[in-house]
Amino acid sequence: MENRLKTFVRVISNSLVSALLLASCNSGTSSSNGRGFEVKLLVGSALHHFCDEAAVQFNQTKPQLENGDAFHMTCEAAGSGDVVERTVDLAQQFQQGNLTAEAPDFPTILSVDGEIYQNQLIYRMDQLYPGQNYIPAIADAPLLANSPMVFMVPSDLASGLRNVDDLFAQLVTAKTHKDLDASSPEQPIYYVHTAPTRSNSGLQTLVSQFSSVSGKRPEELTVADVQQHQTKVQEIQSKITRYGKSTSTLAQSMVENGPFWASIGSVYESSVIAANTDLPPGGTRYEAIYPKSTFTSNMRGIVPNAPWVSDQEKAAADQILEYLQSPPAQQIATNLGLRPGAPGVALGTKFSPNFGVDPQASYDSYRPPAPEVAEAMLTAWSQVAKKSSLVVVVVDTSGSMEGNKLPSVQNTLKTYVDALGPKDQVALIDFDSDIRQPVLADGTPEGKSRGLQFIAGLRADGGTRLYDSALAARNWLSANLRQNAINAVLILTDGEDSESGISLDQLEQELSRSGFSSDQRIAFFTVGYGKEGEFNPQALEQIAQLNGGYYRKGDPATIAQLMADLQVEF
Secondary structure: OHHHHHHHHHHHHHHHHHHHHHHOOOOOEEOOOOOOEEEEEEEEHHHHHHHHHHHHHHHHOOOEOOOOOEEEEEEEEEOHHHHHHHHHHHHHHHHOOOOOOOOOOOOOEEEOOOHHHHHHHHHHHHHHOOOOOOOOOHHHOOEEEEOOEEEEEEHHHHHHHOOOOOHHHHHOOOOEHHHHOOOOOOOEOOEEEEOOOOOHHHHHHHHHHHHHHHOOOHHHOOHHHHHHHHHHHHHHHOOEEEEEOOHHHHHHHHHHHOOOOOOEEEEEHHHHHHHOOOOOOOOOOEEEEOOOEEOOOEEEOEOOOOOOOOHHHHHHHHHHHHHHOOHHHHHHHHHOOOEEOOOOOOOOOOOOHHHOOOOOOOOEEOOOOOHHHHHHHHHHHHHHHOOEEEEEEEEEOOHHHOOOHHHHHHHHHHHHHHOOOOOEEEEEEEEOOOEOOOEEEEOOHHHHHHHHHHHHOOOOOOOOOHHHHHHHHHHHHHHOOOOOEEEEEEEEEOOOOOOOOOOHHHHHHHHHOOOOOOOOOOEEEEEEEOOEOOEOHHHHHHHHHOOOOOEEEEOOOOHHHHHHHHHHOO
């Protein structure tokens, strides 16, 4: 198991770590021109806004140590899996002598969005530093906030689904909502949750699925149970529309794309509150379905008892954690839809049926499985249960990609191909004035070799047939649709269309025939590379939003992380 895990981690994580470190100052980070030394917090995405808002308030108090040394707090948010991987990677670099204890790379306070990933962090660090107990026990990390895992569903489906005794168990065989509840329509089940390798809510969801189909509580599960029941979890996963890298963005995609994109989502309760906040007129209202047993998603403040956290930083961390548990900071949490981590704090008006939630929700709170069992689940998900994908990656190699743009994109595509898993397939197409035939790659050594040959052969020249290439990618995918898989097109371009035979309006009309209102359900994702003004962000956004995807902007400094995040979706 240990060797399989190490191989799995190398596949899904090592290609991301360097990108995470490079992008750490560019994504999900709050900076401060505060006084004194910096105390860095690296938190899971569910605490992102809480940490940012609390930092502003805390820094206004002009904190200092007993000896008069001033300090300030800053926040960076990442997926809980990324927090674990980055922390372990930094600890390895310290162990190898590549980082000193004083290196600014180390955060002082960590937080993941639940106790499964906190257990994994303790386990991984104990493997690296046996007997040192660098990460404190769960009970020794103060609780900052929590949010139970729920099913987020449109209001018109909620009453029927509340009568379903064990929704995960029913999802093994059910195909339509009528299969789940006789009073519901015969609408196909479209299900979403985040990728468990990156997101705490995804890992908690995966563990809950194994618990449901096995009939055992998570802490009772064994590695043998995982192997025995992985095909039933695969049946649940077959209803997936798309995976997500963060719970909040996935829930937002549900709101934006509607119930025929996703009719059930495994998210935090706070995501349901967010979905119903500032709901536009006529917008779909969502409700939380609370399973009889679920994870509470306890979010704790973790201060490593490690050489890279100085006594000065520990003293400052104590002050910060005390503040984060104080009523003013806890009120920030409840305003954001998180339940307080400290007693005596009122929930507030958002915890009400008006926002789709039950302030008095009652459920049996799950405990984490053994770390080696959680690892076995992640391996089973990657190799067996995860829904397959076929993604057409369309790369602009027009003359404007000369200079450092093309090598940067080539390096990023290499990382993308290297990270392909056993369930992933990609078709690589490059275009300029011509649109070339796709090169097929997958997670096998031979498939990756074909992909790397394609990348090495890219050359910058010619014009930009953007709209024609988008349509060609869709047409190829329509003709080669992978059954029971996530089918998508990902376009990377640095320029405006210049030589296509069709207009943007004509492209939109064509793509509407294969979108999420059709049987093909082909999603489009677009990336504008370089400086805005060189490409048309409005056109790229139109293409993506019409087809259940999204548009992002990238440049040589951010493209690696951007593409790594996109790859998680499939």
